[in-house]
Amino acid sequence: MTTQSLSGRSPQEHYETLYSALLEADMYNIAQADKEALLLPLFKLLHDWHLTRSVHYHRLFGHTESPEEALAELPYLAVRLFKQLALKSISEDQLFRVLQSSGTTAQVPARVFLDKDTSARQSKALVRIMQHFIGKQRLPMLIIDSPAVMDKSEFSARAAGIQGMAFFGRKPVYALNNDMSLNEEAICAFAKQHNNTPVLLFGFTFMVWLHFVKALQRRNLKIALPKGVLVHSGGWKKLSEQQVDNSTFKQTLKSLCGLSHIYNFYGMAEQVGSVFVECEAGHLHAPLLADIVIRDPISLAPLPIGKVGLIQVLSVIPTSYPGHSILTEDKGQVLGVDDCSCGRKGQYFAVLGRLPKTEIRGCSDTGDKA
Amino acid sequence: MKVDWLKQAGAESVSLAALPALQAPLQRPAASITAAFTQKLSEALMRTPQCRAFDELIALGFWLRKSNLQAYMQDIDGMAKPLGLVVHYTPANVDTMFMYSWVCSLLAGNSNIVRISTKGSALQSTLLDTLLRILNEPEFSALEQANQFIQFDHQQVSGEALSLCADARILWGGDASVNRIRALPVKPRCRDISFADRHSVCAINGDAVTAADDTTLKRLAEGLWRDINPFLQQACSSPRALVWLGSQADKQRFFCLLAQWQGTQPVLENLRNEQLAFGQWLVATGQASALQQYGRLCIPEMAAGQPLVAPEHPGQWILPVHSLPGLPDLSRLITAKLQTLSYWGLEKETLVKFLAEPSITGVDRAVPVGQALDFSPFWDGYDLIAELTRQVRVH
Numbered sequence: 001m002t003t004q005s006l007s008g009r010s011p012q013e014h015y016e017t018l019y020s021a022l023l024e025a026d027m028y029n030i031a032q033a034d035k036e037a038l039l040l041p042l043f044k045l046l047h048d049w050h051l052t053r054s055v056h057y058h059r060l061f062g063h064t065e066s067p068e069e070a071l072a073e074l075p076y077l078a079v080r081l082f083k084q085l086a087l088k089s090i091s092e093d094q095l096f097r098v099l100q101s102s103g104t105t106a107q108v109p110a111r112v113f114l115d116k117d118t119s120a121r122q123s124k125a126l127v128r129i130m131q132h133f134i135g136k137q138r139l140p141m142l143i144i145d146s147p148a149v150m151d152k153s154e155f156s157a158r159a160a161g162i163q164g165m166a167f168f169g170r171k172p173v174y175a176l177n178n179d180m181s182l183n184e185e186a187i188c189a190f191a192k193q194h195n196n197t198p199v200l201l202f203g204f205t206f207m208v209w210l211h212f213v214k215a216l217q218r219r220n221l222k223i224a225l226p227k228g229v230l231v232h233s234g235g236w237k238k239l240s241e242q243q244v245d246n247s248t249f250k251q252t253l254k255s256l257c258g259l260s261h262i263y264n265f266y267g268m269a270e271q272v273g274s275v276f277v278e279c280e281a282g283h284l285h286a287p288l289l290a291d292i293v294i295r296d297p298i299s300l301a302p303l304p305i306g307k308v309g310l311i312q313v314l315s316v317i318p319t320s321y322p323g324h325s326i327l328t329e330d331k332g333q334v335l336g337v338d339d340c341s342c343g344r345k346g347q348y349f350a351v352l353g354r355l356p357k358t359e360i361r362g363c364s365d366t367g368d369k370a
Numbered sequence: 371m372k373v374d375w376l377k378q379a380g381a382e383s384v385s386l387a388a389l390p391a392l393q394a395p396l397q398r399p400a401a402s403i404t405a406a407f408t409q410k411l412s413e414a415l416m417r418t419p420q421c422r423a424f425d426e427l428i429a430l431g432f433w434l435r436k437s438n439l440q441a442y443m444q445d446i447d448g449m450a451k452p453l454g455l456v457v458h459y460t461p462a463n464v465d466t467m468f469m470y471s472w473v474c475s476l477l478a479g480n481s482n483i484v485r486i487s488t489k490g491s492a493l494q495s496t497l498l499d500t501l502l503r504i505l506n507e508p509e510f511s512a513l514e515q516a517n518q519f520i521q522f523d524h525q526q527v528s529g530e531a532l533s534l535c536a537d538a539r540i541l542w543g544g545d546a547s548v549n550r551i552r553a554l555p556v557k558p559r560c561r562d563i564s565f566a567d568r569h570s571v572c573a574i575n576g577d578a579v580t581a582a583d584d585t586t587l588k589r590l591a592e593g594l595w596r597d598i599n600p601f602l603q604q605a606c607s608s609p610r611a612l613v614w615l616g617s618q619a620d621k622q623r624f625f626c627l628l629a630q631w632q633g634t635q636p637v638l639e640n641l642r643n644e645q646l647a648f649g650q651w652l653v654a655t656g657q658a659s660a661l662q663q664y665g666r667l668c669i670p671e672m673a674a675g676q677p678l679v680a681p682e683h684p685g686q687w688i689l690p691v692h693s694l695p696g697l698p699d700l701s702r703l704i705t706a707k708l709q710t711l712s713y714w715g716l717e718k719e720t721l722v723k724f725l726a727e728p729s730i731t732g733v734d735r736a737v738p739v740g741q742a743l744d745f746s747p748f749w750d751g752y753d754l755i756a757e758l759t760r761q762v763r764v765h
Contacts, residue, residue: 056654063660078647085654297639300646310643329643355640 015045019121019316027129027287028344032337035288035346036071042316043067043074043324050322053089056081057322072293072302076312076327082110082270090115090320101157101269112270115320122273125317126164129287133263133277134168134229140194141169142187142228144203144212146176157269158204164272165202165231175203175212182215191223198227204234205264208253209244216256226258233265233275237354246282266351270323274315276349279342283335286347290315294334295327297355308333308352329355371531373520376486378502381521386531389483394516396452397479399759400443404476407510409436414500421500424493426466426600433745434473442747442755443477450759452479453561454537459551461542462487465494467605469501470745471540471563471754472517478758481516483532488521529554536560538758563757565606565750569679570710572597572609572739573700576616578715579624587624590714591631593740597712598667599632600743602641604685607710607735607742611678612669612691613700615716621691629665637666644686652680658690678703697724708732709750714739 009017018041030038047066050057060075067073081087082101094115101110114122143166149158166172173190177183190199203212208230216222230253239249246264253259266284267275274290286292293312294303303309311332318324332351340348374381375389386392397404415421415431422428432438456475460468468484475482486498498519505514522529533539533554538561541548548566556562572594579587597609614621645668652658657680658670670690678692694700697720711733713721721736734751737744747754 059656060650060653078643078650080647081650081654084651298637298642300642327643327646329640355643356638357640 011045011049015042015049015319018042018045022288022316023124023128025288027132027289028285028346030288031345032347035291038288039071039291039314039316040067040069043071043314046316046319046324047074049319050089050324054087054322056085056087057089071291071314074314074325076325077322079110079268079270079326079328082112082323082326083108086111086113087321087323088113089322094320096320097155099155099157099160099269099272110269112272112323113321118318118320121317121319122160123164123167125273125287125289126275127167129275129277129289130165130168130231132287134200134231137198138168138170139198139200139229140190141166141172141200141202142175142190142225143169143172144175144201144208144232146178146180147174148178157272160269160272161204161233162202165200169200169202175201176207180207180211182211182219184219184221187223191225194228195224196227198229199225201225201228201230201259203230203232205232205236205249206234206238208232209239209242209249213249213252213256222256224258226260228257228259229261229263230257230259231263231265233267235266236351240353246278268313268326268328270326271313271315271317273317279340279344279348281341283340283342283348284350285340285342285344286349288346289317292332292334292347292349294332294349297331300327303334305334305336310355311349311351331355371522371527371529373522373527373532376498376502376519376521378499378506386535389518389520390515391455391481391483391518392535394481395512396454396481397512397516399450399452399479399755400440400477401479403510403512404479405436405439407504407513408434408439408473408476410504410507411501412436414504415497418500420496424496426493427497429600429743430466430469430497433470439473439477442474449762449764450478450756451762452481453758453760454480455535456480456482456538456540456758457532457536458482458484458540459542459547460484460486462489465491465497467565467745468540468542469497470749471542471565474747474754475538475540475758476513476517478755480538480758482518483535484517484519485529485532486519486521488523538563541565561757563752563754567681567707568606568709568750569610569683569707570607570712570742571611571613571678571708572712572742573613573615573697573714573716574624574739575713575715576614576618576621578616580617580620582715584627587627588631590739591624591628593714593738594628594712595631596740597742598687598689602685603687605743608685609689609710609712609742610683610685611672612689613678613703614691614693615696615700618693621693625662625664625667625669628667632666641666641686642668644684645688648682648684648686648688651682652690678705678708697721700724701727701730704730704732706731709734710742711736712739712742713737 044066064075096114096116096119099112143162173186175187250262263277265275265277276284278284291314294309295312296303296309311328311330314325330351331353332349334347334349337347338345371386372383373386375384412431412434415427458472472484533556541551541564545567548564649661649668649670652670657676658672660671662669666687668688672690672692725733
């Protein structure tokens with residue numbers, strides 16, 4: 001930005017200063033009221049930032065005041081817009097990469113436009129958050145995916161997740177072949193080599209289940225990684241269709257691989273980096289860099305603790321695209337604030353599935369093909 | 371070709387050739403058996419509790435009343451005879467629309483094979499149960515023989531054999547579906563009546579709104595909501611945009627009354643999000659300048675010069691408003707896709723003069739607000755009963 005703020009710094013410098021301070025702080029020990037006080041000025045800066053840089057954001061919220069008192073005052077973008085529009089707050093020459101959502105259920109992938117700054121912030125944020133759960137050391141890593149996912153010309157959210165988590169790993173081994181079949185040889189060698197040392201496993205929830213757990217079961221294979229930590233993400237939709245819940249998932253992996261440290265996280269392709277990790281008590285926690293607001297599905301008004309509604313996700317990371325405040329199509333509820341038995345401060349919550357799909361009804365519906 | 375023949379107690383898989391409608395004798399137009407059947411169906415739809423649970427079925431029952439249907443038949447001049455076998459391809463999810471065109475064909479005396487969508491809804495199964503139960507009563511056996519409701523999976527069956535039986539085809543569906551069916555082989559003289567992608571709008575004269583008292587405006591709001599509410603605004607004749615002509619002074623006043631008219635019935639939990647996603651897309655792309663919420667209705671204010679209805683409009687009680695100085699400004703926004711213009715505060719004579727202009731390629735019907743979904747045999751520019759009969763002249 002060219003205008004100088006009152007403090008004599010440009011808004012960009014102001015943002016960078018505030019952001020760096022947040023990143024240095026403990027991700028989970030600041031109480032909610034203090035956290036909101038820290039986040040509010042950052043979101044005000046982000047709101048004004050995107051107003052002057054994104055034509056779409058300006059058209060939508062040019063007449064909306066920036067939040068004065070509560071994070072819930074921030075306007076939010078419907079998450080579907082990322083599939084329909086090229087939402088950018090940067091010029092073409094600043095574009096570093098375009099991240100595409102895997103779109104496993106959607107035909108049209110979401111596109112997220114990244115510059116180097118936002119991309120770097122995403123990686124560092126993920127590191128700061130995950131360090132809290134898996135420590136700082138780099139562990140031998142088993143990636144439960146196929147190496148082919150990294151080769152695609154478009155940068156997928158899957159690849160971004162793997163790349164982000166790879167920071168914690170060394171000597172990565174892919175557990176699947178290019179055709180998504182189990183690479184039994186690689187897995188057995190990995191397990192043999194590391195059967196009594198800490199290792200990191202990472203994969204997307206339904207791939208871990210479908211291509212790893214199910215494949216091990218089919219082959220009647222068990223491996224022993226008692227000191228392993230599994231981190232997984234990507235949503236439960238496909239698994240709940242198969243009646244697999246979180247506890248079944250954990251128990252099965254424990255019996256098949258001896259894994260007792262399993263961390264699920266909730267995160268959007270539209271907000272890579274600021275993820276919500278599940279604690280030992282089974283609750284998702286908002287890290288210092290992010291927060292959520294639960295909104296009534298009909299009135300869209302913020303809801304109190306315990307009420308089920310749509311999840312609005314907030315992240316202080318994105319400057320290259322206007323994605324700092326997004327209304328998701330996921331349902332959830334805040335379970336509590338500052339008082340989780342795991343000791344982490346801030347809001348903790350549960351994700352309770354997705355909004356139902358709209359049934360297309362119309363005289364001109366083509367749904368049931370001629 | 372195998373089809374599932376829907377019967378009172380479920381479905382029976384039979385070969386197409388086994389369907390009695392292929393052999394059944396035709397009826398005279400407006401035969402007394404047909405009138406007795408439609409009257410009985412009308413009463414069942416309006417009186418039985420399971421049907422009364424659906425506004426759409428009550429409306430269908432009301433339309434089927436003897437007095438209403440007789441009026442249609444009086445329009446038939448000369449000697450009209452049925453065409454033969456009419457094959458109906460019905461839309462996937464507007465569960466009652468196909469009934470109107472089927473009844474027109476029935477009144478004309480034709481035999482009918484009606485392909486029903488396999489995507490059943492509670493409304494569809496209630497309707498079919500009632501319909502088949504009455505059709506199976508002994509007094510209607512001639513109609514039962516001449517009319518079959520079937521289902522088949524398009525993935526497995528191309529439907530060529532069925533198409534080749536038809537003397538006329540009635541095609542409900544999106545442009546792509548309609549074209550797919552039209553590509554199937556037919557008899558050389560087969561008639562096609564295509565109800566493809568259309569949309570509708572409502573025009574309200576703002577000057578008349580300003581002059582009107584609250585009681586009058588409440589009636590207008592009630593009528594507009596009656597046009598928008600059914601099928602979540604997804605019927606092709608439901609207005610998907612509002613054209614506000616003249617004075618803007620009382621627009622908000624009217625919208626507030628409209629918000630009050632929507633009642634408090636529970637809505638689907640994804641409705642508001644659908645409205646937000648489409649509304650934000652309109653604003654973000656510059657097609658709309660602002661979004662407002664009035665009760666259950668999402669009302670985007672459209673920017674000047676935008677198409678009346680975006681093809682992406684998903685229904686869902688979203689009513690984009692185009693503000694125009696007067697009727698002449700509407701003409702360049704009308705396309706051939708525009709089916710119904712519902713209107714309020716405009717003189718019928720003015721409208722007739724306006725629509726007569728050759729440059730206006732759309733609008734097949736203009737009706738007062740509140741009647742947008744009332745079916746008539748004049749639909750999508752067709753005179754349905756005339757299309758479904760053969761005109762004989764003896765000189």
